Amino acid sequence: MLNLVQTQAAPGAEVLSAKGVRQGFEKSAGELLVLDNVDLTLRDGEIVALLGRSGSGKSTLLRIIAGLIRPSAGEVMYRGEPVKGPAEGIAMVFQTFALFPWLTVLQNVEAGLEALGVDPKESRKRALAAIDLIGLDGFESAYPRELSGGMRQRVGFARALVVDPTILLMDEPFSALDVLTAETLRTDLLDLWMEKRLPTKSVLLVTHNIEEAVFMADRILVFSSNPGRVAAEIRVPFAHPRDRLDPTFRQMVD
Ligand code: ADP
Ligand code: MG
Numbered sequence: 567m568l569n570l571v572q573t574q575a576a577p578g579a580e581v582l583s584a585k586g587v588r589q590g591f592e593k594s595a596g597e598l599l600v601l602d603n604v605d606l607t608l609r610d611g612e613i614v615a616l617l618g619r620s621g622s623g624k625s626t627l628l629r630i631i632a633g634l635i636r637p638s639a640g641e642v643m644y645r646g647e648p649v650k651g652p653a654e655g656i657a658m659v660f661q662t663f664a665l666f667p668w669l670t671v672l673q674n675v676e677a678g679l680e681a682l683g684v685d686p687k688e689s690r691k692r693a694l695a696a697i698d699l700i701g702l703d704g705f706e707s708a709y710p711r712e713l714s715g716g717m718r719q720r721v722g723f724a725r726a727l728v729v730d731p732t733i734l735l736m737d738e739p740f741s742a743l744d745v746l747t748a749e750t751l752r753t754d755l756l757d758l759w760m761e762k763r764l765p766t767k768s769v770l771l772v773t774h775n776i777e778e779a780v781f782m783a784d785r786i787l788v789f790s791s792n793p794g795r796v797a798a799e800i801r802v803p804f805a806h807p808r809d810r811l812d813p814t815f816r817q818m819v820d
Contacts, residue, residue, distance in 0.1 A: 578609045578610025580607050580609055581610050582631070582644050582656075583607045583642070585605055585642075585643070586603050586605065586639060587601055587603070587604040587627065587630060587639070587640035587641070587642065588638045588640050589627075589638050600626050600793055600794055601623045601626060601630075601637070602795055604627060604640070604794065606787055608770055610767055611768065612769075612785060613759070613768070613769040613771060613782055613783045614785045614787060615771045615772075616771070616773070616787045617774070617779045617786050617787065617788055618774065618788070618790070618791065621791065622789050622794045623791075625738075628772055631656070632656055633650065633651045633652045636650075644733070652681075654682065654729070656733045656735065657678070657731035657734055657766070658726060658736070658737065659722045659735070659737065660737055661737050661741055663715075663722045663742070665718060665721055665722065667710050668709075669709075669710075670706065670709055671721050672697065674710070675721065675725045676689050676693045676728075677725065678725040678726065679728055679729060693724070695728075697724050699758065699763060700723050700727065700754075701754065702720050702721065715742060715743050715744070715747060716748075716751055719740070719751060727766065730765040730766075731765065733768050733769070734766040734770070736772065737772045739771075740775075741774070756781075756782065780802060785799060785802065786800040788800065
């Protein structure tokens with residue numbers, strides 16, 4: 567018999583945490599407090615969605631976690647160490663792809679490895695593997711302008727995954743795509759995650775889309791606005807849509 571109610575897996579080790587993160591920006595009218603006392607934890611092997619309205623400070627928080635900006639107060643810990651700048655092992659996918667238009671797909675993906683000082687031969691090999699994994703085989707020498715939005719975001723994913731990140735941060739990665747393209751990319755990603763073919767061990771997905779959060783995540787952190795703060799946590803309490811992507815399940819329903 568098929569048991570659709572998944573037993574709650576024991577939570578893995580904590581890989582990342584934010585504690586008391588505060589961020590204000592100087593504006594002409596005074597300080598705009600964007601994040602206040604944000605606490606969150608990401609454990610090994612889970613996909614967590616951070617669900618919040620536009621302007622609530624989600625991207626700011628993600629940039630702080632990625633080490634791209636320093637918070638006004640509080641701390642982000644990654645594997646027991648405070649994050650003080652971009653950390654090896656944390657990669658990010660952006661809403662508007664952030665590709666270099668003057669570089670080919672292959673060069674864009676290799677750019678992900680540049681900061682790590684990987685030698686060119688190894689770099690080429692890893693970039694080709696990431697491109698293949700994400701379904702861009704055959705488009706290595708294309709330029710971003712020659713690709714559809716969905717394919718451009720696949721390049722964004724390949725560039726993040728090529729560094730074998732422990733943690734993948736995603737800032738509304740599907741929101742610039744049309745509905746069907748977004749759905750295909752979400753499903754493809756979950757497929758790879760289910761098949762354990764993604765190098766990443768934990769995912770933090772920022773979104774304003776409730777359905778997306780439920781579809782993708784094990785846990786949803788509900789983010790308040792003005793100022794942004796984790797106001798509630800929801801454990802997705804039913805069998806995941808992504809369980810239906812499991813190959814053994816597919817065999818049974820086919
Ligand atoms: P979200 O990603 O949830 O839409 P953001 O983190 O992009 O929210 O922005 C939250 C608020 O912080 C907005 O009001 C935005 O204008 C402001 N903000 C973000 N970055 C900066 C910055 N570098 N300087 C000044 N204000 C900023
Ligand atoms: Mg944002």
